[in-house]
Amino acid sequence: MTIATERPPAPRADAHRAFTGRRVLVAALALIVVQLVVRGVVAARGYFYWDDLILVARAGEHPLLSADFLLYDHDGHLMPGAFLVAGILTKLAPLHWALPAISLVVLQALASLAVLRVLRVILGGRPTLLIPLALYLFSPLTLPSFAWWANGLNQLPLQAGLALVTAEAILLYRTGRIRHAVAGAGILVVSLAFYEKSVVIPFVAFVAVALLAHSAGDRRPIRSTVRACASLWAGAVMILVGWATVYLSHVEAPLRTDHLDDAAALLHHGTSLGLLPALFGGPWSWDRWPPSPPWATPPVVLVVGAWLFIAAVIVGNHLRRRRIGWVWPAVAAYALLSQLAMVLTRGGEGTAVEIAQTLRYVADTSVIVAIALAVIDQSPRRATHPAFRPILSVRTRPAITAVVAAVFLAGSLWSTFTFEQRWRDNPTVDYVHNATAALAAHQDVPLLSQQVSIWVLLPVAAPYNQSSAVFGPLRERPEFADSTPSLTMLDDDGHLVPAEVSWIRALTEGLAPGCGTRVTGESVAVAPGIDGAIALSQPVIPWVWTAQLNYLSNRDGMIEVSMPGGTPVTVPVQSGLGTAYVRLTGGGAAVDVSAVTPDLNLCFGGGPFGSVVPAQPPDGGSRAAAGTDGPRPHQ
Structure with a gap:
């Protein structure tokens, strides 16, 4: 038994039905065009949001066809096709909204044509086909999933x-x-x-x-x-x-x-x-x-x-x-x-x-x-x-x-x-635009990675809420590193501003007379209170910290800085007085330092240890140090 049970039409009826079917098809395609125009306006006025930035970050972090990229567990989703599309568009133009917007309209066109096809298979050329088609095309039920790129990459292929x-x-x-x-x-x-x-x-x-x-x-x-x-x-x-x-x-x-x-x-x-x-x-x-x-x-x-x-x-x-x-x-x-x-x-x-x-x-x-x-x-x-x-x-x-x-x-x-x-009430728009321009204009000094604005990505998105992840795919940007000689940060508006290290703890003065804390090619920091160790005013829990190392060096070279339970960071130092801002993971009561360059000799003074915050103006008030009266770099 076939599904259709109607009698074969007479020739004139058949011709009339074919004519009606063509008119219905033209009307249906016109409705789809109108829908795509409306949705195209929505897409053009939209922008990246939340998971979109995670897709961008992962595209910049992994090879396009790697299993780590395509088969990633994205909050319970397995979506290699969506990652592949996002990866290709990110490689072509990272953090440019035009290509994602076009991809949404293209996927919507495929889904709309697919719905038209199934309706024509069921109803043929009946004019009543336009009713369920219009319901699908214009109902706001599909609008939020269309406008959000990451969700559209899921939903539109499903609908098709x-x-x-x-x-x-x-x-x-x-x-x-x-x-x-x-x-x-x-x-x-x-x-x-x-x-x-x-x-x-x-x-x-x-x-x-x-x-x-x-x-x-x-x-x-x-x-x-x-x-x-x-x-x-x-x-x-x-x-x-x-x-x-x-x-x-x-x-x-x-x-x-x-x-x-x-x-x-x-x-x-x-x-x-x-x-x-x-x-x-x-x-x-x-x-x-x-x-x-x-x-x-x-x-x-x-x-x-x-x-x-x-x-x-x-x-x-x-x-x-x-x-x-x-x-x-x-x-x-x-x-x-x-x-x-x-x-x-x-x-x-x-x-x-x-x-x-x-x-x-x-x-x-x-x-x-x-x-x-x-x-x-x-x-x-x-x-x-x-x-x-x-x-x-x-x-x-x-x-x-x-x-x-x-x-x-x-x-x-x-x-x-x-x-x-x-x-359109999306803080990500101004943040990404401002940050992209600022990073392109300041490519000469390494930048410590930081959490992006909480109005863009909350900490639950870690580690992809880091600036190094979100802006990593950009071609015109400074290097994201774990140390830098000049500290700046992106504020909540995406502007690159001078920064400083907050005084959550203090790196205390060492005991070496006339030097503070001594580090040489033969001495390695292993514990607080001896040559080469920089003690903290109080122990800290395992976390991501930033240390301001104020030093005097006999020559250019490299040192290695670490905390218990964390990964060592290799830091370049320059001859003479200098400052290195180092991003560390771990916890404990001291920062361990060793010289990588064999004939390197350094003296370290005190300094702040905490997190990166916007710098206070010169008259911005006193800074309360934890366990010290303030930084006293040895000269």
Whole structure:
């Protein structure tokens, strides 16, 4: 049995249908062009955000085709395809937004054309195809995941994969041609390379084919679907098994079962305040607390209206169509499972319920809804109940459809505009622009790496919140090193400003008469209180510290500086009086120093030991040293 049950059309009917189909195709392509223009404006006015900078940093740190780069466990995601695209674009133009913006528009075009394809496979050239297509194209449900580059590299290939594999499965069911199984398997592999959630694609395709078979009158649609598409399902199983092997060997299980008592709140916020309002043109307004992404804040009237409208749509579908009883439950199950995945991977203590309103965890539901509407539209009609004939008559339906479409498009465009306003409120823009210009203008002196502004990346992103990681891919910049003779830092606006070491502890004067702490080619710092050791005023815990070493050297040379539990740092020194600022890891009560150059002789005075902060002006007040009255470099 085939899914289509209509009789062969007469020649004139066939010609009319072909003409109508061409007009529908032109209209559909026009809608896609309009969508791409709107989304292109959003992308052009956007910028890098959070994970985008991590992708850039890793692209600068690793070879493009290395396993360390492509198979990295990115917060529970395995996404070699996304890393490859990000890596290529970063190598071409690091920290230039134009190429990522273009990549988002290209991926959106592929996803939109994929949805058009599956709708044409299901509905042919029916004008009603434009309804689910417009819903997918303009619903703000997919907007946040599109605008955020790192998320778009996940979501857009998933959306394209859902549509394309479903289309191939339907064609395989109808024709039995093995090329559809091969194409579907290949698309699945590509989708999995971008996002692990693509494991759902074969199951979505199976359910879609079974629902179409059921609507066509097949009494055993599941058995028919299994048999007719067995080659595709067998290939999908082998692909998923192979993918799961790679995933489990490279990614730490991201599932969290603690604090499941928050699940109800997350589901409520994700459905009532996120999914449903956005599906029908909302949320109209957004909120944001930088550096978090925007989240939907629909008014109560829209939330209530969305629930009433979805109920009316479901009731109306059942009044007009037969054999669709499982369609909406299948959609609801997909949306629920998507949000449960969010709860199990992102829920827990400290997780704000607003995360469910960011929409990125349910964006792909838009493809599922579009397919569901197409399945319903091709299902057999049922006789209209007399009470509903005035509402559902041939004359009133176009008017009702036009009004609903106008309201939906107006709401969607307004929601897009308000989202874009919030999305542009991104401190990363000025920070990266200012820092890029400052680094290019000061390439002569090494720069100590530091944490970037907390308005750009929080410490939880470590080690990729370091300036050496974020700006490492730049070609025009100073060297990032663990020591420098001149201390500067990037402030919260990205400007390169003079800096100093805070007095969390003090490097104390040594005991060598007329020298302080002595270091020679034969003496190695091993403990505080003897030649070659620089004692701290008080011990410190293991951390990342900065030491200001004030020295007098008999010649140019190299020394090695370290702390217990840390990695030694090789530091160049110059003849005469000098200062070296050294970034150290470790803890303890002393800084250990040794001379690498054999005939090197140095004397070290006191100095600050702590973290790098913007330098105070000359009249900026006293500096409280820990355990000392201040630095007294020996001269």
